[in-house]
Amino acid sequence: MELYELTIHELHEKLKRKEVSSVEATQALLARIEATEPKVGAFITVTADEALAAAGEADKRIAAGTMDVLTGIPVALKDIFLTKGVKTTCGSKILANFVPPYDATSWERLRERGAVLVGKLNQDEFAMGSSCESSAYGSTKNPWDLACIPGGSSGGSAAAIAARQATATLGTDTGGSIRQPASHCGCVGLKPTYGRVSRYGVIAYASSLDQVGPVTRDVRDAAIMLGAVAGHDPKDSTSVDRPVPDYTKALVPDVKGLTVGLPREYHIPGLDADVKKAMDGAIETYRQLGAEFVDISLPHTDYAVATYYLIATAEASSNLARYDGVRFGHRTAEAGGLMEMYVKSRSEGFGAEVKRRVMLGTYALSSGYYDAYYLKAQKVRTLIMHDFLKAFETVDVILTPVAPTPAFRIGEKVNDPLQMYLSDIFTIPVNLAGTCAVSVPAGLSKSGLPIGLQLVGKPFGEESIIKAAYSFEQATEWHKQKAVL
Amino acid sequence: MKYQAVIGLEVHVQLLTNSKIFCGCSTKFGAAPNSQTCPVCLGLPGALPVLNKQVVEYAIRAGLATNHSIAPRSVFARKNYFYPDLPKGYQISQYELPICINGHLDIEVEGEAKRIGITRIHMEEDAGKLVHADVPGVGDDSCVDLNRACTPLLEVVSEPDLRSADEAVAYLKKLHQIVVYLGICDGNMEEGSFRCDANVSVMPVGSDTFGTRAEIKNVNSFKFVKQAIEYEIERQIELIEDGGKVVQETRLFDPNSGTTRSMRGKEEAHDYRYFPDPDLVPLVISDDWVEDVRLSLPELPASRLARYQTELGLPFYDAEVLTATRELADYFEACLALYPQAKPVANWVMGEVTRGLNDSGLAITACPVTPELLAELLKLIDAGTISNKIAKTVFDEMWQSGKAPAVIVEEKGLVQVSDTGEIEKIIDEILATNQGQVDEFRGGKEKVFGFFVGQVMRASKGKANPAVVNDLLLKKLKG
Numbered sequence: 001m002e003l004y005e006l007t008i009h010e011l012h013e014k015l016k017r018k019e020v021s022s023v024e025a026t027q028a029l030l031a032r033i034e035a036t037e038p039k040v041g042a043f044i045t046v047t048a049d050e051a052l053a054a055a056g057e058a059d060k061r062i063a064a065g066t067m068d069v070l071t072g073i074p075v076a077l078k079d080i081f082l083t084k085g086v087k088t089t090c091g092s093k094i095l096a097n098f099v100p101p102y103d104a105t106s107w108e109r110l111r112e113r114g115a116v117l118v119g120k121l122n123q124d125e126f127a128m129g130s131s132c133e134s135s136a137y138g139s140t141k142n143p144w145d146l147a148c149i150p151g152g153s154s155g156g157s158a159a160a161i162a163a164r165q166a167t168a169t170l171g172t173d174t175g176g177s178i179r180q181p182a183s184h185c186g187c188v189g190l191k192p193t194y195g196r197v198s199r200y201g202v203i204a205y206a207s208s209l210d211q212v213g214p215v216t217r218d219v220r221d222a223a224i225m226l227g228a229v230a231g232h233d234p235k236d237s238t239s240v241d242r243p244v245p246d247y248t249k250a251l252v253p254d255v256k257g258l259t260v261g262l263p264r265e266y267h268i269p270g271l272d273a274d275v276k277k278a279m280d281g282a283i284e285t286y287r288q289l290g291a292e293f294v295d296i297s298l299p300h301t302d303y304a305v306a307t308y309y310l311i312a313t314a315e316a317s318s319n320l321a322r323y324d325g326v327r328f329g330h331r332t333a334e335a336g337g338l339m340e341m342y343v344k345s346r347s348e349g350f351g352a353e354v355k356r357r358v359m360l361g362t363y364a365l366s367s368g369y370y371d372a373y374y375l376k377a378q379k380v381r382t383l384i385m386h387d388f389l390k391a392f393e394t395v396d397v398i399l400t401p402v403a404p405t406p407a408f409r410i411g412e413k414v415n416d417p418l419q420m421y422l423s424d425i426f427t428i429p430v431n432l433a434g435t436c437a438v439s440v441p442a443g444l445s446k447s448g449l450p451i452g453l454q455l456v457g458k459p460f461g462e463e464s465i466i467k468a469a470y471s472f473e474q475a476t477e478w479h480k481q482k483a484v485l
Numbered sequence: 486m487k488y489q490a491v492i493g494l495e496v497h498v499q500l501l502t503n504s505k506i507f508c509g510c511s512t513k514f515g516a517a518p519n520s521q522t523c524p525v526c527l528g529l530p531g532a533l534p535v536l537n538k539q540v541v542e543y544a545i546r547a548g549l550a551t552n553h554s555i556a557p558r559s560v561f562a563r564k565n566y567f568y569p570d571l572p573k574g575y576q577i578s579q580y581e582l583p584i585c586i587n588g589h590l591d592i593e594v595e596g597e598a599k600r601i602g603i604t605r606i607h608m609e610e611d612a613g614k615l616v617h618a619d620v621p622g623v624g625d626d627s628c629v630d631l632n633r634a635c636t637p638l639l640e641v642v643s644e645p646d647l648r649s650a651d652e653a654v655a656y657l658k659k660l661h662q663i664v665v666y667l668g669i670c671d672g673n674m675e676e677g678s679f680r681c682d683a684n685v686s687v688m689p690v691g692s693d694t695f696g697t698r699a700e701i702k703n704v705n706s707f708k709f710v711k712q713a714i715e716y717e718i719e720r721q722i723e724l725i726e727d728g729g730k731v732v733q734e735t736r737l738f739d740p741n742s743g744t745t746r747s748m749r750g751k752e753e754a755h756d757y758r759y760f761p762d763p764d765l766v767p768l769v770i771s772d773d774w775v776e777d778v779r780l781s782l783p784e785l786p787a788s789r790l791a792r793y794q795t796e797l798g799l800p801f802y803d804a805e806v807l808t809a810t811r812e813l814a815d816y817f818e819a820c821l822a823l824y825p826q827a828k829p830v831a832n833w834v835m836g837e838v839t840r841g842l843n844d845s846g847l848a849i850t851a852c853p854v855t856p857e858l859l860a861e862l863l864k865l866i867d868a869g870t871i872s873n874k875i876a877k878t879v880f881d882e883m884w885q886s887g888k889a890p891a892v893i894v895e896e897k898g899l900v901q902v903s904d905t906g907e908i909e910k911i912i913d914e915i916l917a918t919n920q921g922q923v924d925e926f927r928g929g930k931e932k933v934f935g936f937f938v939g940q941v942m943r944a945s946k947g948k949a950n951p952a953v954v955n956d957l958l959l960k961k962l963k964g
Binding site: 082090324 | 524527528529530533534563567569572573574758759760766
């Protein structure tokens, strides 16, 4: 097995036993990036020099015997995480030259444990999209089929794992942005409960929905990464002050007696036959492992996408106001006055999807429309939250597809935003409910594209979904399939 | 037709916290531009606000001191608009659910008491500052200084209960006095620590429908508030009398001309798109916290004013002067604690102490004659060691040197002469050399008595005990 193909825990063992150095592992990944990037395009920035320097430091730490499980592990971050001294674009032209003066808390936590940053990953602009096509830096290709999208918005985070360009990555998930690309690229993607991981230093899209999480090769790596970034941050008022369990303790293949809910409302007409087949297969696997299934109802599911697109865009319209050309980011070269500077800087700096959502959100918050749109959406959000809490009175986890179809072709839905929005129909309700979910490889389509299953847990029930996901992974071979590049 | 003005005030109170409302940067005034900033108050991508607890405590103090209910749960909201001094493109404020609701202040204008309702007090962050011209090395460009961005403010919104400029000023002074008393604001109106916008409208006397209001900005002294409101009332009445209509607009007060002029009309009014800030959790305040703050409140001016009259027996005038600022009242009480006779202490504080402060430009907190020194001085008078008149000389000497009064009296030989023999000697001399006046007195012209007292005091260099002088003089003249 090549060094670039290893999981965190596999590479850690080799580093610990001094079979390999972090510099060697990092070099292997940088070489892999160089070889595969022309095809995949997962990175916006590759930080080769900084990575090798950090790997050298990590090797000293390993030699000194003070290593952590992440020491010397080459990771990459979605370009939404602020990295001190390393350009951070958020996939947007408006931040083309933005070099942050500080680190995101989640990256700081990885860095302090000795993780090595190999680069910053492509994404939909400001995390607005499900295909990575709205990036100002070009589309990332799905390593399983280069004509297909990798999913989004954390498309680069998933593609880099599938292309073996990084050992682990971080993404963010506002409506499915970790789970959907993980599903499309055959990786594990975990969206923690809202408040579990600090948002400080993560460029905000929709503040009440955004959450940081890992994209990895297997469930164990996801548990390791989550454990490293989770926990209260005094700099984020919405981060929750409760102890972080050792998530690797939940890596026990045992689902006997586990009650799994199957939401009635998720049987939608547009569900792809291969996805349905993968789901049926997964249910059968769990059944054989001793899990019990019950039908449940999440009655407000129909309203989730509409609710999401009101709340997320409303928050985004305000969050993106700071990109005004005054203090950082793009400023138009030709402005006569203040208003013109605002209009031109923003018109030039933002892409079409961002403009669409800013306008939608501005409208939803406008005087006279606020009650009908934003306020009503908040009320429906509460109902959706209650749907889940009620379901969790009788079930331990909920099983659903991640996306209604496998990865679609690049360009296929670009001109049909509504179709694009509907591809997040199974993931969005989880963000609205504020709870946690994980995407695990569960099959391949007829054309050989990965299909993921989604396990939704109770708020702060990460251990239960990790356990259920791990059990499935141990019983199947799907996570061992590899994209051929 | 006769018109009635209707006025409501919105007051911004800058809080005296060491750090800003949502980050740890210093709030000190006058530092080099943008030297007191961080990712949060610069509005950098990814930065998040964290509420300063001290601000909440100050808001509770202000709320309790102005008779508000403290909301057990309040919510921060974003007020969205674009301006270069507003780094995030929105101001974090409170909107639907402010921290303090339903308060009031009692004011008195020309002997008439009146209760002014206060709708709410909410917390918010200030914006930065734009500097437009003459910035060294920058030329004509506008510059943004974000040192002030994110400094904590309270906005105090009154009901439209005020009916004249005088009432507005009385309310404003009262509010100013309270926030300064509470130690939550330095009250400096010139530096903008306490600033006021006035909503003014007029309606026919007897009407119960308010007229269209204009909002007047930039009134940063009590004098200007009075001027601006009076001008605006006049302007609106004239406009209506001339058949015109008042339009809802924002007007700017120009202190040079004493007039107001239109800034922007309603059609240009912002739609601020308020919504709850998802970066901040709802603020929950326990009853215990409110009670703790209530117990820690200093005695407020209204209560002191009443107590000075009822318990200390001071006249209204004295009580009002002494309670004008917390520091002056504290000084008075510190002295009173050592020399428990209210009226003499009041006289000295309102007389010599105030005169000394005025002449030197010092604040009461920097008064060289401490309450301890003043009390000692008063005790020397009581003991008959020095006369009231000599005491004033000693006071001046204390002001200069800071020495204890007994030391000064000793050093300068100012001890009062009460020895009857010595005084008798002086009197005899005076009477002998002023036989004409002695005859006048004895002839019934008793007014010349004062002349003799003056002569004796002068001869004794002010040291003769006046009571003894009076006594002996009377005996000698009548005897």
